[in-house]
Amino acid sequence: MTRPEQDGAHLLAPLRTARPEAPPGVDVRKALCEGRRRARIRHAAIGAGATGAVVAAVASVGVLLQVLAPTDPRPVAPGRDGFDVLHRAFRVGSAGGFTPDTYETGRYRQRIVLRAANPGDDTGTDAVVVMYAKGRTPQEAGAAWRPSGRPATPVDGHRALLLTAPVIRPDATELAWEWRPGAWGFVSLKGPGADADRAEKIALSVRAGANDPVTRPVAVPAHALGAQDRLVGVVSSIGPARFGRVLTLRFATDDAAADTTTRIDVGVRMPVFAHHATAATIGGRPAAVSRTTVVFLDGSGLIVEAGDSIALARLGGDARLRDLAASVRFTAQPTWSSVPEARCDPPGTSTASPASASPACVTGTPSAGPSATGTATPGQGRGAPSPTPG
Known part of the structure; x- marks a missing residue:
């Protein structure tokens, strides 16, 4: 026997007389069975949870569809930065020789058309006030309008611009002001009597926060x-x-x-x-x-x-x-009714006739007359229809 073989036999000798230790306390076969059982329970729970989630999702979709598909043509809720189409959000007074004619509500903008306050002063010039919700502006060359123009006298402390190029109507004289942060209003005058001074007076007559309800006839x-x-x-x-x-x-x-x-x-x-x-x-x-x-x-x-x-x-x-x-x-x-007017024609500056001029910028109720509240009796419409300003 070689020396390496002798060394190996000497090292292995203790193992020949050693007895095996007692078996471990864990039953491997039983552990495997228990693991399989727990896995089956876990998968079943996941399946039940998924089924519950699907049922809940289907129920939620059903509720959502009921909200999104009403049975009558209701308006969309105004949202934080939109208007309620069933309320007039602004009041516009008689100013600059003009008086309000029609009011059009809308979610993203509200539009008021003004005409000559007195028939004798009608030179074919009309005015339009358009008030936009926050983050909404008119389109200019296919893109959203960006504030630009010559600085004008602030409107109720808000910055104002006299536009170098009109954005509401072509060939109009237009003034814009930021009536609240991120929200702009516009006055657009069109016709031979249009000028920046009259636009400014109309802008000063606009009051926000009216919330006057409209009638659905x-x-x-x-x-x-x-x-x-x-x-x-x-x-x-x-x-x-x-x-x-x-x-x-x-x-x-x-x-x-x-x-x-x-x-x-x-x-x-x-x-x-x-x-x-x-x-x-x-x-x-x-x-x-x-x-x-x-x-x-x-x-x-x-x-x-x-x-x-x-x-x-x-x-x-x-x-x-x-x-x-x-x-x-x-x-x-x-029924036809006029909203309380926010008049604004400072003394000595009104371009209206004396009968329509107001001594100061105040909010009040218009005097009785053709603009006072009345009821439409069939067949009693008077005068010619008002064309839509172009």
Whole structure:
């Protein structure tokens, strides 16, 4: 035996007489079985939890669909930085020789049209006030408007700009001011009497926070409108009766469409007028019908109008427009009222006649007269209809 072999035998000798130790206290087979059992329980619990989550998700979707798909064309909630379309958020006074005529609500902007306060002062110039919600601005060359222009006198302490290029209407004199941080208002004057001084006076007459409710004179069934149409605004008269009377609900697929002609208007307009219309009977009532308009001739002043061919096609064509007109019902007798005016014509600076001038910038109630509250009696519309300022 070689020396290495002798050394190996010597080292292994103690192992030949050693006895095996007692078996360990853990039963391996039993442990494996227990592990498999726990795994089955865990997987079952996960499956049940997943099933519960799916059921909860389906239930949540069902609730969400009920919220997103109401049974009537309700407006979208205003949100933190939007307006409520069923309330007028501003008051505009008689200033610069102008007085309010109509007010159009909207979620992202509210629009007021003003006309000459006195018939003798009407030179063909009109004014438009557009108040935007925070973060919303008009479009300029296909992009959102960025504040720019010559610095003007601050409006109620807020920075103001006289625009070098108009953004509300072409060829207009326009003033913009930041009526609250991140929110801008605009005055747009158009016509031979337009100037920056009158724009400033109108801007000074605007008061925020009015929250005046508007009237919905008619009920419009949701099924009679387009599948995606909902209420996006209300147009109402707030001025003298000589301008004519209007109280219409405006429906469109989204709030931005309120600034386009792709919309459906339903409501009351006096006096009634219809271009290129033919006589018809709608819902048992006499009417004048054109491709995009139904005007009832029973003294109610009810009108249903598609703003353009796209809106008409979305509705389903002129036959569906007549069906919509037949389904409309009055909910109350329309009433015409003026909001309290915020007048502003400092002494000696008014461009209006003395009868319409106001001694200071104050908020008050207009005097009784053609602009006072009244009720529309069928057939009593006076004067010519007011064209929409272009």
